[in-house]
Amino acid sequence: MNNFLTDIKEAITGTEQDFTSGSLRRAIFLLSVPMVLEMVMESVFAVVDIYFVSRLGADAVATVGITESIVTIVYAIGVGLSMATTALVSRRIGEKKPEEAAKVAFQSILTGLLVSLVIAIPGIIYASELLQVMGATEEMYSSMWGYTAVMLGGNVVIMLLFIINAVFRSAGDAAISMRVLWMANIINLFLDPMLIFGIGPFPELGVMGAAIATNIGRGLAVVYQFYLLFSGKGRVKLSVKDISIHFKTIKQLVKLSLGGIGQNIIATSSWIGLVRIISEFGSEVLAGYTIALRIIIFSLLPSWGISNASATLVGQNLGAKNPARAEKSVWATGKVNMIFMGAVSLIFILFPSMFIQFFINDILVIKSGALSLRIISYGFVAYGLGMVMVQAFNGAGDTVTPTKINLFCFWLLEIPLAYLFAITAGIGETGVYYAIVVAETMMTISAAYLFMKGKWKLKEV
Secondary structure (H helix, E strand, C coil), rough: CCCHHEEEEHHHHHCCCCCCCCHHHHHHHHHHHHHHHHHHHHHHHHHHHHHHHHHHCCHHCCCHHHHHHHHHHHHHEEEHHHHHHHHHHHHHHCCCCCCHHHHHHHHHHHHHHHHHHHHHHHHCHHHHHHHHHHHHHHHHHHHHHHHHHHHCHHHHHHHHHHHHHHHHHHCCCHHHHHHHHHHHHHHHHHEEEHHHHHHCCCCCCHHHHHHHHHHHHHHHHHHHHHHHHHHHCCCCCCCHHHCCCCCHHHHHHHHHHHHHHHHHHHHHHHHHHHHHHHHCCCHHHHHHHHHEEEEHHHHHHHHHHHHHHHHHHHHHHHHHHCCCHHHHHHHHHHHHHHHHHHHHHHHHHHHHHHCCCCCCCHHHHHHHHHHHHHHHCCCCCHHHHHHHHHHHHHCCCCCCCHHHHHHHHHHHHHHHHHHHHHHHCCHHHHHHHHHHHHHHHHHHHHHHHHHHHHHHHHHEE
């Protein structure tokens, strides 16, 4: 018991362990605990926003849902760049080259800044038009477009938060990433109700207040990240000499990130397609699905945290020329993730309405949200393994294989199947939810088959 408590304390406060040697089970534990807590904090953003916004009505919730489906493109690019960062930084750490890891870190940050600027400008200008194209009501795109404009305009904080936390995680400093997200969420939790409802000296900004609160929280967290990087307290330490442009490193990052960006754009843009199909059934159904999706994100993000541990272990152990340990770590992490997701799915299948009605009192929204939450949860166990497999490929620097898997499962299978079930066959929104389960199960089967072939072990980065 004392050893367990000691490991918990070490995982949360930070560890100096070399993850290329020693107990693999302990390595997974020390990486997974802070990564899970970090992802729980990331999911709190989604839950806190929707909790307060739901007090403004179904249109406000639907606006957040449509905007989030658009912002997932930002997430896709940010995660793609973070995948490339993870592959390169973890490999350099495994090779015992922390100075090279620092160079990669700054080039990743620079790339993220440039990309975010390209997204921010048109996002601010065309916010209302984007909502209209996505099937929003006139009330939504005429008076609630401010939420969309702020979220897209401030995408730089999302981008940098993802990239810099990837630097910390891949170096083995997962506890630092966790603390950064805790800080961001505490700020967001305080500001959300203040800015939405105009409490105290704050202005009443409605749904746009949620976006401003979220960006302030994330923005201050990014400032904290830079402080940690330049203060020299982590395994990756930036200094003035690292502030320069290295086109060779940027080219390598871009090449690796294209696969990561591609697989995430494919996966997340499929959600845009699903939202568009679901919007055909009315704002109550869309609001129910939006709330259910936020709850699902809340449950999946800890699971992604566990999966991130496998990416770090694969990258560092391949860098240390130990592919057998890298492979073993993936199967062990996958088992943990499947158990976790199985427990979550059982709760959602048995008590879906309880979670939806926590956010809203509308009977139709609760009914629609509970239906989507229950059906989508059927695929959680299989998806738990698939997430780990995909992250293992990414950690090895093979971002192309998951891209191909996602292209087949989410574009060629999920969207056509959702339209076929929901519209052509007349099943309604239920058909969309079953299509999600089928696609994610197929993704897991494909990823496991290709992982066992072992070509990822030969990837050089």
